[in-house]
Amino acid sequence: MLNRPPRVVAIHDLSGFGRCSLSVILPVLSAMGVQVCPVPTAILSTHTGGFGEVELRDLTDYTLPALDHYKRLGLDFECVYSGFLSSAEQIDHCISFIQAYPQALAMVDPVMGDHGKLYRTCTADIRRGMGRLVSMAQVITPNLTEAFLLLGKDYDHTPLTSGAAKSMLARLSEQGPGRVVITGVTLATGEYANIGYDREHNAYWKASGDYVPASYPGTGDIFASVLTGSFMMGDSLPMALDRATRYTELTIKTTFGFSTDSREGVMLERTLEWLTHREVPQRYRPL
Numbered sequence: 001m002l003n004r005p006p007r008v009v010a011i012h013d014l015s016g017f018g019r020c021s022l023s024v025i026l027p028v029l030s031a032m033g034v035q036v037c038p039v040p041t042a043i044l045s046t047h048t049g050g051f052g053e054v055e056l057r058d059l060t061d062y063t064l065p066a067l068d069h070y071k072r073l074g075l076d077f078e079c080v081y082s083g084f085l086s087s088a089e090q091i092d093h094c095i096s097f098i099q100a101y102p103q104a105l106a107m108v109d110p111v112m113g114d115h116g117k118l119y120r121t122c123t124a125d126i127r128r129g130m131g132r133l134v135s136m137a138q139v140i141t142p143n144l145t146e147a148f149l150l151l152g153k154d155y156d157h158t159p160l161t162s163g164a165a166k167s168m169l170a171r172l173s174e175q176g177p178g179r180v181v182i183t184g185v186t187l188a189t190g191e192y193a194n195i196g197y198d199r200e201h202n203a204y205w206k207a208s209g210d211y212v213p214a215s216y217p218g219t220g221d222i223f224a225s226v227l228t229g230s231f232m233m234g235d236s237l238p239m240a241l242d243r244a245t246r247y248t249e250l251t252i253k254t255t256f257g258f259s260t261d262s263r264e265g266v267m268l269e270r271t272l273e274w275l276t277h278r279e280v281p282q283r284y285r286p287l
């Protein structure tokens, strides 16, 4: 039994404006009672989604020395959680973290793109290397664009039958991770859902939400962070899937009502309190 909060090492970028990556990962996990130790992969003035020329400082030479320091200190982590990477070398650095903490949950958000397009920082080398990182993960959380990239298929956003959705999840799981979650899927039933597969129980799940006609950066980071926090709280995959879906939906809807510039991201300052209530999620369904 731990006599301290669970501890997650979070290997993501720090974007100063626009509410994504570490700017949202830290508050979300803290609100869930989880300690976050950030290892920034890069520092950016804003995210790359629409603010023009971004100031970016790559921190590739920082990751491994930070790991060495943590090893010297004898620090333990219950989870290694990676996301946006600014160089292909950082793939190997994330793998080094995963190998250094074999007892920790290896959670990989394979951040590469969205809406059928690669982020402009995602080089061919990062894209190629992401498969290796995914093969080391226990949990992955691609969006639909990233799921197709990992499967080596062209992006296709036609609604998925339940059979096709299950097959995508199972094929991603064959790449290594025992738990796979794909976000932002339109199902043939008309539902807008996040879907998941738990290989140990051969169980497929969905958590659907209302579609909101706006798109905000950072919502994938918020979703994956709530999922991570839920696993740290001991939730099952469907509970974690539902908790992450509910919180992301609540935050998007809250923001949509303020009609803000979508580039500024979502107003989690208004909703973080919801996470502290630790509601028991119950709106998940079999896929």
Ligand code: PXL
Pocket (backbone or CB within 6 Å): 013, 015, 020, 021, 044, 046, 047, 048, 049, 084, 111, 119, 217, 218, 219, 220, 221
């Ligand atoms: O939320 C994903 C993300 C993370 N980090 C940076 C980004 C984005 C998406 O645009 O630009 C820097």
